[in-house]
Amino acid sequence: MNRMKRTPISEQDPKVRAKNFEEVCLGYTEEEAVLEASRCLQCKNPLCVGACPVMIYIPKFIEQVKNREFEEAAKTIAKYSSLPAVCGRVCPQESQCEGKCILGIKGEPVAIGKLERFVGDWSRENNVNLSETEPKKDKKIAVIGSGPAGLTCAGDLAKKGYDVTIFEALHETGGVLVYGIPEFRLPKETVVKSEIENIKKLGVKIETNVIVGRTANIDKLMEEEGFEAVFIGSGAGLPKFMGIPGENSNGVLSANEFLTRVNLMKAYRDDYATPVKIGKKVAVVGGGNVAMDAARTALRLGAETHIVYRRSEEELPARVEEVHHAKEEGIILDLLTNPTEIIADEKGWVKGMKCVRMELGEPDASGRRSPRVIEGSEFIMDVDTVIMSLGTSPNPLISSTTKGLDVNKWGCIVAETATGKTSKNGVYAGGDAVTGAATVILAMEAGKKAAKAIDEFLSSKDN
Amino acid sequence: MFKIAKKKLLVPNIYLMDIEAPRVAKSAKPGQFIIIKTDERGERVPLTICDYDEKKGTVTIVFQTVGRSTIDLARYEEGEYVQDFVGPLGRPSEFIDENIEELKDKNVLFISGGVGAAPVYPQVKWFHKNGIKVDVIMGTRTKDLLILEEEMKAVAENVYVTTDDGSYGFKGLVTEKFKDLVDNEGKKYDYVVAIGPIVMMKFAALATKPYGIKTIVSMNPLMVDGTGMCGACRVTVGNRTKFACVDGPEFDGHLIDFDEAIRRQAMYKSEEGRDALKAEEGHIEIEHHKNGGGCGCCGGDR
Numbered sequence: 019m020n021r022m023k024r025t026p027i028s029e030q031d032p033k034v035r036a037k038n039f040e041e042v043c044l045g046y047t048e049e050e051a052v053l054e055a056s057r058c059l060q061c062k063n064p065l066c067v068g069a070c071p072v073m074i075y076i077p078k079f080i081e082q083v084k085n086r087e088f089e090e091a092a093k094t095i096a097k098y099s100s101l102p103a104v105c106g107r108v109c110p111q112e113s114q115c116e117g118k119c120i121l122g123i124k125g126e127p128v129a130i131g132k133l134e135r136f137v138g139d140w141s142r143e144n145n146v147n148l149s150e151t152e153p154k155k156d157k158k159i160a161v162i163g164s165g166p167a168g169l170t171c172a173g174d175l176a177k178k179g180y181d182v183t184i185f186e187a188l189h190e191t192g193g194v195l196v197y198g199i200p201e202f203r204l205p206k207e208t209v210v211k212s213e214i215e216n217i218k219k220l221g222v223k224i225e226t227n228v229i230v231g232r233t234a235n236i237d238k239l240m241e242e243e244g245f246e247a248v249f250i251g252s253g254a255g256l257p258k259f260m261g262i263p264g265e266n267s268n269g270v271l272s273a274n275e276f277l278t279r280v281n282l283m284k285a286y287r288d289d290y291a292t293p294v295k296i297g298k299k300v301a302v303v304g305g306g307n308v309a310m311d312a313a314r315t316a317l318r319l320g321a322e323t324h325i326v327y328r329r330s331e332e333e334l335p336a337r338v339e340e341v342h343h344a345k346e347e348g349i350i351l352d353l354l355t356n357p358t359e360i361i362a363d364e365k366g367w368v369k370g371m372k373c374v375r376m377e378l379g380e381p382d383a384s385g386r387r388s389p390r391v392i393e394g395s396e397f398i399m400d401v402d403t404v405i406m407s408l409g410t411s412p413n414p415l416i417s418s419t420t421k422g423l424d425v426n427k428w429g430c431i432v433a434e435t436a437t438g439k440t441s442k443n444g445v446y447a448g449g450d451a452v453t454g455a456a457t458v459i460l461a462m463e464a465g466k467k468a469a470k471a472i473d474e475f476l477s478s479k480d481n
Numbered sequence: 482m483f484k485i486a487k488k489k490l491l492v493p494n495i496y497l498m499d500i501e502a503p504r505v506a507k508s509a510k511p512g513q514f515i516i517i518k519t520d521e522r523g524e525r526v527p528l529t530i531c532d533y534d535e536k537k538g539t540v541t542i543v544f545q546t547v548g549r550s551t552i553d554l555a556r557y558e559e560g561e562y563v564q565d566f567v568g569p570l571g572r573p574s575e576f577i578d579e580n581i582e583e584l585k586d587k588n589v590l591f592i593s594g595g596v597g598a599a600p601v602y603p604q605v606k607w608f609h610k611n612g613i614k615v616d617v618i619m620g621t622r623t624k625d626l627l628i629l630e631e632e633m634k635a636v637a638e639n640v641y642v643t644t645d646d647g648s649y650g651f652k653g654l655v656t657e658k659f660k661d662l663v664d665n666e667g668k669k670y671d672y673v674v675a676i677g678p679i680v681m682m683k684f685a686a687l688a689t690k691p692y693g694i695k696t697i698v699s700m701n702p703l704m705v706d707g708t709g710m711c712g713a714c715r716v717t718v719g720n721r722t723k724f725a726c727v728d729g730p731e732f733d734g735h736l737i738d739f740d741e742a743i744r745r746q747a748m749y750k751s752e753e754g755r756d757a758l759k760a761e762e763g764h765i766e767i768e769h770h771k772n773g774g775g776c777g778c779c780g781g782d783r
Contacts, residue, residue, distance in 0.1 A: 187708050189518060189525075189565040227567035229708055233504045255710035259722065266715055266722060266741055268748045275711035283524060283705070291524040291550055292705075293749045366744040413709050415727065 022125025025054040027132055032346040036317055039201045039286060042343060043107075043132075048086070051136040055084035057121065058128050065118035066130060071463035072170075074098040076115060076130055083133055092141035095134065096148045100173040100217055101166065101462065103142060103209045106135025108199060109459045110337050142212045149219040152179040157476055160185060160245040162230045162416065165193020166458045167251030167449025169217055170465030171472075176220035178473050183245075184222060187229040190282060193253055194458070197282040198274070200311050202318070206281070231415035236423075236445065246479070247444045247472045250431060251465060252416050254450035258408040260303070264360030265406075269297060269368035273304070273312040273407035280315050294319070297402030301326050301371055303357055304407030305333070310340040312405045313349045321403065323349050328356040328376050328389045354378070354389065358396070360404060371399045410455050420445075430454055438468030446472055483566040486539050488559045491628045494546045495596055496555050497531070503538030505568045511603040512574030512699070512731050515540060516707045518565035519553050526550045527704045529600035529676075529730075530569060540568070543599035543628065570707045571730045574604055574674075575697070581611050587671040589615040590662075591637075592655050592685050594677020595622070598629045600699055601676050602636075609636035616668070617641070618658050620677065624649035655681065656688040663692060670694050675734060679743055686734030696734040700725045702746055716742050 028044045029035075035042050046054060058080045066076045074095055082091035095102045111117070111131040119127030141148065157180050161172045164186040172182045190196045195210045204210060218224065228234055230252070239245045257272035259265055276294070279285040283292035298321060302313040305327035317323045325344070327334060330353050334341055345351070352373075359372040375395035378387040417425045424432040424441040431440060431447040438446040448464025450456055487499035505515060514529045532541035546552045557563060576584060589608065593601040598619055608615045617637040621627045622645045634640050642650030643658045651658050655677075662668040673696040675685035682698040689696040702714040702725050709727035716725050717738035723729060 187567070188706065189567070227565050228504060229567065229570070232569055233508055233567070255708075257710065257712050259712065259715075261722075266717060266745065268745060272712045275705055275713045278705055278711055284522075290522045291553070293524075295749065366741070410710075413727075415709065 019053065019056070021057050022121065024126040024129050025050050025057075027129070032343075032348075035202065036347040039318060041205050042202050045139060046129075046132055046136045048088075048140075051083055051133060052086060054129050055080045055133060058084070059120060061120060065120065066115040066128075069118040070098075070115045071459045072098045072466055074115075074134070079137060080128065080130070080133060083137065088137060088140045089144070089146050091137045092146045092148065095137055099462065100170060101138075101213050101458075102134045103138030104166070104195060104204065104213055105459055105462070106131050106133070106138055107204050107209070108457075110457060112338060114459065138213070139209075142208070148216055151177050151220055154221075155179040155181070155476075157181060157247075158183065158243075158245045159472060159476075160236075160239050160243075160248045161251060162236075162248065163187075163193060163251040163253055163449075163451070164191035164214075164224060164226075165251055165253050165449065165461060166195065167253070167451075167461035167465040167468075168193070168249065169214065170462040171249045171251060171446075171448070171469045172222045172465075173217045173220055174466055174469035175472060176217070176222045178469075180473075180476075182222045184224045185228040185230055185234065186224060186226045188282065189226050191224055191226065193251075197278045198308065198311070200277065200281055200315050202314065203311070229415070231419040236416070236420045236442075240444065247446065247476060249438070249465070249468050249472065250416060250440070250445065250447040250451055251449045251461065252413065252451045253461075254410045254412045254430075254453075254455045256411045256413045256429075257406070258410065259406055260357065260408065262357060262359050264362055264368075267360050267362040267368050268366050269295075269402060270360055270404045270406065273302070273308045273405050274410065276312055276405050277308070277315065280319075286319060295403075296321050297368070298322065299401045300324065300403040300405060301352075301357075301399060301401040302405045302407055303327075304409070305329070306335045306407065306409065307337060307340055308409075309407035310336045310344050310349075312407050314344055314347060316403070316405065317347055317349060324352050324399070324401070325349055326352045326355050326357060326371075326373065326399070328354065329387075330354055330378060333387075352399070355399075356389070356391070357399075357404075361398065368402050368404055369400075371401050371404055373397060373399055410450075412451050412454065416451075428454060436467060437471035438464055439471060444475065482562040482564060484562050485557055485559055486537070488557070491543065492626050495543065495626070495628055496546070497541060497543045497599075498554075498557075499534075499537075499539040499541050500563070500566055501538055502540050502566045502568075505540050505566065506533045506535050506538045509533040509540060509569040510573035510577055511607045512577070512600075513569035513571050514600075514707075514730060515542065515566060515568030515570060516704070517542070517554065517563055519550070519557065519563050521564065523553065523564070524550050525565070525705060525707065526554070527570070527701075527707055527726075529699065530603060531599040532603055532606070540566075543596060545596045567707070571726060572728070574607075574731055576604075576672075577607070581613070584608075584611070585613050588669055589613070589672045589674070590659070590668075590670040591615060591617045592620070592659065592673060592675040592677070592681075593617065594620045594655060594675075594681035595626070596628065597677030597681070597699075598627075598633065601674070602629055602632060604674060605633060606636045614638035616662075616670075618643060618655050618662075620644075620655035620658075620681065622646065654684070656684050659685070659688050673697070673734075674699075674731075679739065679746060682734060683737075683739035683743070686737070686739070690735055697731050698734040698737065699730045700732060700737070700742060701730065702742060703748060716745075 285294035376389040449461030719736035
C-alpha cells in the first residue's frame with residue numbers, strides 16, 4: 019500500500035448518473051474502509067480533531083474501523099454527532115478535518131469523511147442501537163426548526179434526559195437536508211430519515227406543520243405551554259433575487275423553489291402531484307453549493323445547463339468536489355459573466371438573458387478581487403429558464419413575533435458564539451438563523467454548543 | 482394527521498370542510514390562509530380560511546374542484562384524515578389592527594366572486610361582531626352555484642347577489658352592480674375588499690379606481706411552501722416585488738401588476754387541468770373570462 023494515496027472510492031459513471039437521481043458516490047466497502055483506515059498515523063496530537071466543528075475524536079473511530087470494530091466506531095462518533103451518514107457526505111472536509119490531516123502535507127489526507135459515512139451507513143444497515151440517554155428530567159425544551167442545528171441540539175439535550183419537542187414548519191423534518199440538498203448527494207429515505215429516526219429514539223418529539231411566528235409563538239410556548247428554554251434553529255431560508263428587469267417572468271425561479279419542488283415534493287416523479295417545469299436551456303445564476311445542486315438537478319431533468327457566475331472558477335464558493343462532479347456531468351461554466359436583464363417573449367416566458375462580461379480588479383481590503391464590468395461587452399444568452407441562486411437570509415417571521423429578541427441589520431438573530439445565548443432570557447439560537455447561510459456542520463456545532471449552554475442554564479436554575 | 486370533522490357539498494363542485502387543527506384554530510384571523518396536503522404524494526394547496534372555532538379546535542375551508550389536488554381532496558370523507566394542514570399563513574387583514582370606532586364611521590363594501598365568498602365571509606363576520614355594518618356584493622355565474630348566501634345575510638347589512646345569466650338577483654357582473662350602487666343608488670364607500678378569481682379582482686380594482694376608493698384584494702398566486710422560503714408567489718406591488726405568502730395575501734388593488742399576476746398564475750396550467758376545466762365548464766368559461774366576470778370557476782385553486 020502507498021500510504022500517500024487514498025483508497026479509491028467508486029462512483030456512478032458520469033454519463034449514467036446525469037440521467038438519474040441515484041447517489042453519485044457509492045461509498046466504501048468494508049474492505050476498502052479497513053484499508054483506508056489503516057493509512058491513519060494515529061497522531062498523538064491529532065490536528066484533524068480540532069478542525070472538526072463538533073470535535074469528533076477521529077483517530078479513535080478510525081482505529082476501530084481498522085480493527086473491524088464497526089459498532090464501536092459508531093458509538094464513538096455518536097458521542098459527538100447524531101448525523102454521521104449526513105456529515106460524511108456533505109461536510110466540506112477539505113477545509114475542515116481533512117484539511118489538517120498530516121498526510122495531506124506530502125500526499126493525500128485520510129478520507130475521514132468517507133470513513134465517517136461508512137460507519138454511519140454500516141450502523142444503519144446493522145441496526146446499531148445508539149439511543150442511550152441519561153435519566154429523564156422533567157423539564158421541557160422547545161427546539162424551533164428540524165434542520166441540522168435543531169436536530170443536533172435536540173439530540174444532545176435528549177441524551178441529557180430533557181423532554182424535547184421540535185417544531186417544524188414544513189411537513190417533513192430535516193430542513194435543508196430534505197428540501198435543499200438533492201437525492202443524488204444525500205439520499206432521503208435511507209440516510210436522512212434513519213438519522214432522524216435515531217434522534218426520535220432518544221425520546222425527542224417532533225411536531226410538523228407548526229410555523230413559529232404564526233401557528234404558535236415563543237412567548238406563548240414559554241408562558242402557556244411550560245417550555246423552560248427555547249432553541250431557535252430556523253435557518254436562513256429567504257431567497258435573494260437580483261432586482262433586475264424581467265425577473266418575474268415565467269420561467270425565472272429561486273433555487274429554493276426549484277429544489278423544494280424536486281427534493282421535498284418529488285416533482286421529478288410522475289406519481290407525485292407537484293409539477294416542475296424545466297426548459298431546454300437553463301441558466302443557474304450563482305456559484306455556491308446550492309447553485310451546483312440546482313444545476314445538476316436541472317441537468318437530470320433533461321436540460322442543457324449553464325452556471326453563470328460573475329467571478330472566475332478560482333473564486334467559486336462551491337466545494338471543489340461538487341464543481342468537479344458538475345463538470346464531469348456536463349454542466350457548462352459561464353464565468354466572469356453577470357446578468358443585467360431577463361428578456362421575455364410575448365407570452366411572458368423567458369426567452370433570453372442579457373449579460374455583461376466581467377474582469378477581476380485588484381484585491382480589495384478584504385483580499386477579494388472585485389469584478390468589474392467590461393464596457394461594451396453586453397450580449398444575450400439564449401435560455402428559457404433562469405434559476406437564481408444568490409444566497410438566502412433569515413426569515414423575519416420569528417424575530418418579528420418574539421418580544422425582546424434582537425436581530426442585526428441583516429435580520430440574523432444576535433447570539434453569543436460560544437453559547438448561542440440571545441438577548442431574551444432562556445432563548446438560544448444557532449445555525450444559519452444566526453450566521454446567515456453557512457454549512458451543515460457549522461449549524462451542528464452551534465446546536466451542540468447551545469445544548470450545553472441550555473443544560474447549564476436549566477441546571478443552575480435548580481440551585 | 483388532521484381529521485375532517487365535517488364535509489358538506491355546498492353546490493356542485495364546491496365543498497366545505499371543517500378540519501380539526503387546534504393550533505391553527507387558536508391563532509387564525511380573517512384574511513389568512515392555510516396549506517393542505519392530502520397524503521404522501523399530494524401537493525401543498527393553499528386555501529383561504531373561511532371560518533374557525535377555537536373551542537372546537539376546527540378550521541373551515543371551502544374549495545372548488547378544479548384540478549388534480551382539489552378533486553383528490555373532495556374524495557375524502559367525514560371522519561377521515563388528511564396528512565398535513567398548516568397555518569394560519571399570511572398577514573391578517575389590515576383592518577384588524579385599526580381603531581374600531583374609526584372603522585364604524587367608514588362605509589365598507591365587500592365584493593366576492595364565486596368561491597371567493599368563502600374568504601370574504603370571516604371578514605364580514607368580524608365586522609359584524611364588532612358592531613360595524615358592511616355591504617356585500619356576491620357574484621356568481623348562475624343561481625345554482627351561489628354559496629354562503631344565508632350565512633352572509635346573517636352578518637352583512639345588505640347583500641346584493643349578481644348572476645351572469647340573470648337567474649337570480651342582479652343580472653350582470655359584480656363591477657356593474659358596484660357602479661349601479663354608487664351611480665344610481667347614491668351609495669358611498671370608503672373602502673372596498675374584493676376577493677375572487679384574479680380577473681374579477683383586476684376589474685374590481687379598475688372599477689373603483691376612478692372613484693378613488695381604497696381597494697384591497699387577496700392575491701392567489703402559485704405557492705409551494707407558503708412561509709417565504711421560495712418566492713413562487715411573488716407579485717409586483719407598486720413596482721416592488723412582494724411575496725404574497727408573507728407580505729400578503731392582501732394588497733392594495735390599485736398598485737398590483739395584475740397582468741403579470743395572471744400570467745404567472747397560468748405557469749403550471751397543465752394540459753390535463755385545462756381539459757378537465759373545459760369539459761366541466763364548457764365554452765362559457767373562456768367567454769366569461771374575456772369579459773372579466775366573477776364566476777369563480779378558477780377561484781378555488783389558489
